Amino acid sequence: MPADRPRLRAGAILGRPVHDREGRLIGRVADIETRRDEAGRERVTALVVTAGRWGRLLGYERREAGGPWLLEQLARVVLRRHLTRVPWPDVRL
Template identity: 40%
Template sequence: MRAGELLGRTAYDLHGRRLGRVVDVVVRGDLPDGRLRLTDVFVNGHWWSRAVRRLVGGERPRGPWAIRVVARTVRHHDRQLPVDQVQLLPPVPGFPFGPPRG
């Protein structure tokens, strides 16, 4: 599974309530064989914050102080959620823990 398959998908909680869109993922390399494991997703529920994020330059915006303030405000709307508490639509094969081993 690639991060690009997850980004932009609509995320729902386990009860079917809409949480927002996936804007980032967290992976950790703590598996014994050295593979990475998806642990969390960042979800943002506001359409305007995704648009502003693109305009001001993402994580580390540069420029006038007003742009930096807007970017910092937008980041506060992101929520980090464990992958086992999120459902994605349209579904991604193997989410959240990869394909079953057989």
């Protein structure tokens, strides 16, 4: 995470609109990807953005999520079709 970024709570990010570099709306934040740094702190690495009406996606937006076959198919067809993974340095909230 760049040093000039302020500290934010997840609740302040989820649901916010995200724009691309040209200012066009990509969608709204549905999930936050993090990774633990060498000091043991969680750092944001990317945002999962959805162009659809879905808010929180219950984890099924991730390809590695497992579950009952029917829920996996629903996630593949409905939830994942409008997802975009935006790396944190490219985020414009």
